[in-house]
Structures are given as C-alpha cells and as structure tokens.
Amino acid sequence: MFDDLRDLYQDAIMQRGRAPRHGTRLAAYDAEARGDNPMCGDRVHVFVRHEGDVVAELGFEARGCAISIASADLMAEAVAGQSHARIAEIAEAVERAVRTGVLDDPALEGLRPLAAVHAAKSRLKCATLPWGALKSALEGSVRS
Numbered sequence: 001m002f003d004d005l006r007d008l009y010q011d012a013i014m015q016r017g018r019a020p021r022h023g024t025r026l027a028a029y030d031a032e033a034r035g036d037n038p039m040c041g042d043r044v045h046v047f048v049r050h051e052g053d054v055v056a057e058l059g060f061e062a063r064g065c066a067i068s069i070a071s072a073d074l075m076a077e078a079v080a081g082q083s084h085a086r087i088a089e090i091a092e093a094v095e096r097a098v099r100t101g102v103l104d105d106p107a108l109e110g111l112r113p114l115a116a117v118h119a120a121k122s123r124l125k126c127a128t129l130p131w132g133a134l135k136s137a138l139e140g141s142v143r144s
Contacts, residue, residue: 012113017066022076026059033140035133037125042068046133055079055087055138060130067123072130074111084138091131098127 029047036043042064049057058076062069075094079087090105094114097103101118103111117127 010113010116013070013116014066016070016073016113020060020062020069020073022059022073023062023069024059025061026057029059031137031140033133033135033137035129035136037064037068037129040065040126042126042129044068044072044130044133046072046130046137048134048137054081054083056081058134062130064129065123065126067117067126068129071114071127074114075130075134078108078111079134087134087138091135094131095128098124 025045026047026049029049031048031050032046034043034045042062044060044062044064047059048055058079060072060076062072071094078090082090090108090111093103093105093108094111097111097115098117101115103109103115114127117123
C-alpha cells in the first residue's frame with residue numbers, strides 16, 4: 001500500500017514537473033521574487049497578483065528539477081484566494097511535510113505529493129525553494 005501511494009505521488013510530481021498549469025509570468029502582478037539553489041541549479045521566479053487582502057493569482061517561471069517545478073505549481077493552486085497569514089500557515093505545513101512526510105492539515109490535501117519528498121532528504125530544498133520565493137514576494141509586496 002505504501003509503495004502504491006509513493007508511486008502515485010511521484011507520478012503527480014512528474015506530471016506537474018513536466019506540464020505545470022501555472023508556469024507563466026502573470027500579465028499583471030504587484031509582487032515578485034526569485035529563488036535560486038546554486039547547488040542543484042533550480043531557479044524560480046514567482047509573480048503574485050493581489051485583490052484586496054488576498055492573493056488572487058500566482059504564476060511562476062522555473063528552471064530545475066521536477067520537484068521544484070511541481071512544488072511551485074501546487075503552491076500556485078494552494079495559495080489562490082488566501083490571505084498572507086493563511087499562506088504563512090500553509091508554507092509551514094509544507095515545510096513540515098517535506099521534512100517528516102506528514103501533512104497535518106486536511107484542507108491541504110492537494111499538496112500531499114510534496115510530503116513524499118521526505119524520503120529523499122537531499123531534495124528538501126527543491127520542494128521548499130518556491131515557497132521561500134513566495135514568502136519573499138509577500139514580504140516585499142507593495143500594497144495600495
């Protein structure tokens with residue numbers, strides 16, 4: 001059973017890594033940031049558009065492994081419609097999940113494939129790189 005779930009999650013990561021749904025620069029955005037992991041060559045540039053106090057949309061451009069691209073793509077879906085405070089909670093849950101393999105927030109089921117990364121400790125930075133870039137974008141966003 002565990003191997004079947006691991007294979008399912010690996011398939012999800014590979015599919016998102018090959019064909020991300022949100023892998024594009026937004027036409028209009030009000031916050032952005034880059035993340036870079038020179039050890040493996042992963043790079044991500046996130047673009048955030050706000051509506052009021054929530055993130056309305058997130059897009060990204062990335063170069064790197066399937067894990068980093070899939071993480072950015074899953075992140076884009078998870079944060080749409082969320083406040084900065086909720087996004088911080090989601091990011092913490094993802095960081096715990098990639099370290100421990102346990103995703104403890106049932107509302108984040110779509111991010112469960114990232115928990116499978118815990119089995120490959122050398123890939124933790126790959127999964128968390130987009131989340132760090134998002135955090136930087138939100139901290140530096142200019143709000144009217």
